[in-house]
Amino acid sequence: MSSSDQTEKKRYFEPAPQDIDVENFKKVLKSRRSVRKFTDKAIPAEILDDCLDLALLAPNSSNLQPWTFYVVQSAAKKKQLVKACLSQLAATTASELIVCVARTDRIDEMAKKNISEFPFPQAPDAVKKYYRFIPYNYKTGYFNALGNFKKVAFKMARQFNKQLPVSAFNPADAKLWASKTTALACENLVLALRAHGFDSCMMEGFDEPLVSQILALGEQQYPVMVIAAGERATDGVFFPQYRFDRDLFIQKV
Ligand SMILES: Cc1cc2nc3c(=O)[nH]c(=O)nc-3n(C[C@H](O)[C@H](O)[C@H](O)COP(=O)(O)O)c2cc1C
CATH class of the missing domain: 3.40.109.10 (NADH Oxidase)
Structure with missing residues (x-):
């Protein structure tokens, strides 16, 4: 084993199955x-x-499953x-x-779960850091105090050519954030029903x-x-x- 192999970080590897029947996939999509x-x-x-289980596999923002x-x-x-x-x-x-x-209403709870239920024996430090920070991105606080603070902070940061992620500046933004992700699960659900012969x-x-x-x-x-x-x-x-x-x-x- 070379020294670079020994020092190389161990990475998770999940192979992408290649034996998927595209025609059947299209049949599900097109017959919905x-x-x-x-x-x-x-x-x-x-x-x-x-x-319902397949619906829950939908991609979702920061894996917060809202x-x-x-x-x-x-x-x-x-x-x-x-x-x-x-x-x-x-x-x-x-x-x-x-x-x-x-x-x-469960952003904090789901962020904590992302640390406690991370599928490695220990959540990596970067993951812990991420989930301690990310709730603030989507929450707006009492009387929108956090939302208003972020609005000002983001405006200032943009003046310094800083790139910033989608964030919630008010409850309507937060609702949109959760709705986006929920709609993806809805699509999973209807396609799964179709795949099982239902509509x-x-x-x-x-x-x-x-x-x-x-x-x-x-x-x-x-x-x-x-x-x-x-x-x-x-x-x-x-x-x-x-x-x-x-x-x-x-x-x-
Ligand atoms: C968010 C959303 C809301 C919808 N609401 C209704 C509804 O209340 N009643 C209804 O009959 N169809 C509803 N539809 C179905 C759309 O009318 C339908 O998807 C569209 O006409 C295209 O037809 P298709 O789904 O058969 O391809 C809704 C679809 C979506 C995505």
């Missing part, structure tokens, strides 16, 4: 449609759990939730309704204060979308999928 009518067939509990997925199964709550979803057909016929909530409809056509009230959500917990899920009825998709010219959306610069 917003389904507005479901059959009576229930989603088996183990399939629903698998889909989300909660409420699987609303109590008949009374479901009835209220359907009403809160404006009694949309997707909601009334769904066998499962999942409220996807972005939250900014979904993401809905933001709902009365947000009413949904919050039904679930007794706290102040820093925001319902991002309600996902209706179940088996696609034969007439559950109302029209073919269409998108506009890709040149409108993709720019190589």
Whole structure:
């Protein structure tokens, strides 16, 4: 062994599988449609759990996992939730309704967990340092004191040509931060359902204060979308999928 090998830092290595069936992957992606009518067939509990577990694997900001997925199964709550979803057909016929909530109230707790549950016997010092600092980036403090302080500090730092990361300067920024990441998990969830032969409809056509009230959500917990899920009825998709010219959306610069 050469001396450079001996001194070289030991690195974690996770191989990228190359045997993935791209055609099947595309089939899942392309057959996902917003389904507005479901059959009576229930989603088996183990399939629903698998889909939820896959949702939790979504990439998320600083691994702070700022989300909660409420699987609303109590008949009374479901009835209220359907009403809160404006009694949309997707909601009334769904066998499962999942409220996807972005939250900014557990930033400190999740930062601590990133240290205590780091998957090496000991979290490296750099990781500890990162998670001691990062909550301040997304929190805004009482009466937005921290947010206002950061606004001034960032403005000053920019004058010195300093590059700075996305940060929350007010509660709306913090909500956006958590919602961005939660939406990624929502996409994982609907694709996982499709891969298991089930379907979904993401809905933001709902009365947000009413949904919050039904679930007794706290102040820093925001319902991002309600996902209706179940088996696609034969007439559950109302029209073919269409998108506009890709040149409108993709720019190589
Ligand atoms: C954030 C979000 C909110 C949506 N809200 C609703 C909704 O409340 N009701 C509904 O029928 N569809 C809703 N949709 C579905 C969109 O209308 C649908 O994705 C879009 O028309 C494209 O169709 P496709 O999903 O079949 O490709 C929503 C989709 C997203 C991503």
